[in-house]
Amino acid sequence: MSTIKAVAARAGVSTATVSRALSNPEIVQPETRARVQEAIEALHYAPNHAAKSLRMLRTSKIMVMVPDVSNPFFSEVLRGAEEAAQAAGHSVLLGDTRGDESREAQYAEMLLRKEADGLIFLGHRMPPSLARVVAARGAQAPLVNACDFSAEHGVAGVHIDNARAAAEAMGLLYSMGHCRVGVIAGPLESHLTRERLAGVRRAAVAAGAERGLAVVHADYTIESGLQETTRLLAAAGRPSAVFCFSDEIAVGALSACRARGVACPAGLSIVGFDDVRYARFLDPPLTTVRQPMAEIGRTAVKLLLDILAGEPAPAEPVTLAHELVVRASTGPAA
Amino acid sequence: MSTIKAVAARAGVSTATVSRALSNPEIVQPETRARVQEAIEALHYAPNHAAKSLRMLRTSKIMVMVPDVSNPFFSEVLRGAEEAAQAAGHSVLLGDTRGDESREAQYAEMLLRKEADGLIFLGHRMPPSLARVVAARGAQAPLVNACDFSAEHGVAGVHIDNARAAAEAMGLLYSMGHCRVGVIAGPLESHLTRERLAGVRRAAVAAGAERGLAVVHADYTIESGLQETTRLLAAAGRPSAVFCFSDEIAVGALSACRARGVACPAGLSIVGFDDVRYARFLDPPLTTVRQPMAEIGRTAVKLLLDILAGEPAPAEPVTLAHELVVRASTGPAA
DNA sequence: GATGAAGATGTAAAGCATTACATCAGGGAG
DNA sequence: CTCCCTGATGTAATGCTTTACATCTTCATC
Known part of the structure; x- marks a missing residue:
């Protein structure tokens, strides 16, 4: 050239x-x-971009780290992020971590090597190698935590009100007369899981249904949803409804019902979380908590670009609106 | 630093x-x-990566251009690509084009600016700004076309045998006694669409059912699948089966059936394409042509890295194996 | 003891674009 | 007519790393 x-x-x-x-x-x-x-x-x-970048000390790239690109929730967030980045003249470096800590570290390293101007991470772990950056700059560090936000990280963040959303989902089930409710949560290491569980408990207490609560943990995959639901259905005092912490888990739950000949919602009401694109096309269409996925991605990018532009970071993480979408997978308790 | x-x-x-x-x-x-x-x-x-990259004239990045990251087919291919790239010490720059030609051009430009060492594109259009590169280097150009391959591009490629796959899908329907079959294809600009349609026709001819064929075009979205299916169902001489060129379209078809009270497969058999992760969890589980999505991604990266390493490009595009997965959305003609 | 080879380390050029500062020309004001 | 300012353009330093080539030890060999 x-x-x-x-x-x-x-x-x-x-x-x-x-x-x-x-x-x-x-x-x-x-x-x-x-x-x-x-x-x-x-x-x-x-x-030549390398020369320009060397000279300007900016790369016009932002790294987006997701646990799994092929997960419809993350890919939708990613899409929003890509859109916003592109509109602002930046491009997206994709890091698929598979929940693997060493991969996370590797991608985080890229920030230190100045391969990207900033990092957005969707996960509950903050890469340790970035601790120094955060210690030095706090919320001004070019880092944004999306979805699974924890104030402990001390970085900018965007998420929904997970506790409230979970409480609303449980509230729906309780209002429909369910008193034995299974909850298929995510791993406890995740802050998000703990937030949602707090909401779940709050709702259970409010409904006086704590005793009927059965919490199990899955890893957000269809398979684990299937497995945990099967287990719940086999147990004595089996629940008449389950609240799944993701739509993928809910798909597994639906599948478990089908396998065991349990009708949904007649035999088991199912609530999901996320409202991924195919949730409404399942049979029955899934009742779920909609997260504004693309908006989360766009907001994360906006926060990051603001930080990069030197604007004072907002003291508070951004909380976006969720919405409980009631469809046909939930019905009154028998 | x-x-x-x-x-x-x-x-x-x-x-x-x-x-x-x-x-x-x-x-x-x-x-x-x-x-x-x-x-x-x-x-x-x-x-500092910029300095290194300037000196070495390599960026260790590959750009992957997809029409829509949030589409489960593309995100799965992307995941395979990311995995292979990462394993080889490269990282992935994501370009979400939304099928927009100007965005495609913009991402292609990044190759010329040396922001990436190579480009993998999943789509039917080869960005015009790269024509010179291809003219100069042919299949040695650092370009790989995945899925929607056309020999005209003159670049390396990876795909399945679309014509044969489509013929097999149609063959299944014909073997089940369907003679009026609707085909919800993709846009005709795409080489892939034309390939599959060739397979469709071949199968129709072989079954002596050309007259019963009704081909319509959708744009690979759930919504357009719904719309086209509704149209097919409303028409006189309505088909007893549809072959959809993607699972997303098939989801739309299922949805159309439900809306019109048509049972699947009793009233309409449905075949999809891709076998995305939730295809088996639909109700009824979807009969579909499985594409090895992650493998396509990995292979595309491998091809690209070989080219970058200066190995002679394979004369032929790589053809991967597909598989017709028969599930419950297809049944004998009434 | 001289010669040469091998191994370790230093010197400096090269990779390419951006930009502060310098220079130059032309026009307006006094 | 001279001085100064403005606008256009050039000069050269800068950003940071890699690596060919040069240099210097050290050790083995004859």
């Missing part, structure tokens, strides 16, 4: 002028600009 | 030695190496 030098030579100007013609066209004489333009086209010149 | 110079100064060696200690540890004396190591840790040194 040709360099700025070649373009300058051909146009009979200095490299400075070429650079200016590209980044500040209005300060170069129109005819000079035209000559430069001609040379650029003739030589098919495209500025 | 500290630079290699600072590390060198602290360790009392030259920058060359620091560099060697990092990239070629075995050629530096163990005690020197230890001193360097100490300095690196003390100063929290991490090599």
Whole structure:
């Protein structure tokens, strides 16, 4: 590829002028600009990004770290993030961690090597190698935690009110007369799980149904949802409803019902979480807590770009609105 | 952040030695190496990627361009690609094009600016700005076309045998006695659509059922699947089966059936394409053509890395195995 | 003891674009 | 006519790392 030098030579100007013609066209004489333009086209010149990035100390890239791109929830958040980044002239570096700590560390390292200007992470763990950055800059560190936010991290964040959302979901079930309710939660290490469980308990207490609560833990996959639901259905005093911490888990639950010949919602009401794109197309259509996935992604990017632009970080994490979407997978207790 | 110079100064060696200690540890004396190591840790040194990349003329990044990350098919391919890239020490730059030509051009431009070493694109359009690269280097250009491959592009590619897969899907329907079959295809601009339609016709001819064929076009979304199916169901001589060119379309078809009170498969057999992760959990579980999505992603990356390593590109595009997965959404014609 | 080879480390160029500062020309004001 | 300011453009330093080549030890060999 040709360099700025070649373009300058051909146009009979200095490299400075070429650079200016590209980044500040209005300060170069129109005819000079035209000559430069001609040379650029003739030589098919495209500025080398590494050189620019080295000089400017900015990469125009943001790293987005997700536990699993192929999970419909994360891919939707990712899409929102990509959209916002792109609109702001940044591009997205994707890190799929598979929940693996060493992979997380590896991606975090990229921030230190200045391969990206900032990092958005969707998960409950904050990479230890970034601890120093956070210690030094606090919420001004170019880090945003999305979804599974914990104030302990001391970084900017965006999420929904998980406790309230969970309480509302349980409230729906209780209002329908269910008193034995299974909860298929996520792993306890996750702050998000603990938040939602707090909401669950609050609702149970309010309904005076604590004794009927059965909490089990899954890992957000369809398979584990199937397995845990099967276990709940087999137990004595089996629940008449389950609240799943993700739609994937709920799909597993539906599948377990089908396998055991339990009708939904007649035999088991099911509530999911997220409202992924196919939730409404399941049979029965899934009652679930909608998270504004794309909006979470966009907001995370916005927060990050604000931080990068040096704006004072908001003291509080951003809380977005959720919505309990009632469909046909829930019905009155028998 | 500290630079290699600072590390060198602290360790009392030259920058060359620091560099060697990092990239070629075995050629530096163990005690020197230890001193360097100490300095690196003390100063929290991490090599600046832009500088490295400028010097080496390599970025260790590959751009993956998809029409829609949140589509479960693409996100699964993406995941495979990310995995393979990461394993080979590269990282993935994500480009979500939304099928928008100008966005495609923008991402392609990044290749020219050397923001990435290579590009994998999942779509039917080859960005025009890359035409020169291809003209110059042919299949040695750092480009790989995945899924929707066309030989016209003249670049490396990976895909399944779409014509055969489509013929098999239709063959299944014909073998079940369906003679009026609707086909909800993709847009005709796409080479992949034309390939599959060729397979469809071949099967129809073989079954002597050409007259019963009704081909309509959707854009691979659930919504358009719903709409086109509704149209097919409303038409005179309505089909007893539909073959959808994606599972998303099939979800729309299922949804249309439900809306019109048509039972599946009793009233309408449905075949999808892709076998996305939730296809088996739909009700009824979807009969579909499984594409090895993650494998496609991995293979695309492998091809690209081979090209980047200067290995002679395979003369032929890689064809991976598909599989017709028969589930409960198909049944004998009434 | 001289010669050469091998191994360790240093020197400095190269990779490419941006931009502060310098320079130069032209026009307006006094 | 001279001085100064403004606007356009050039000069050169800067960002940081890698690596070819140069240098210097050290050890083995004849």
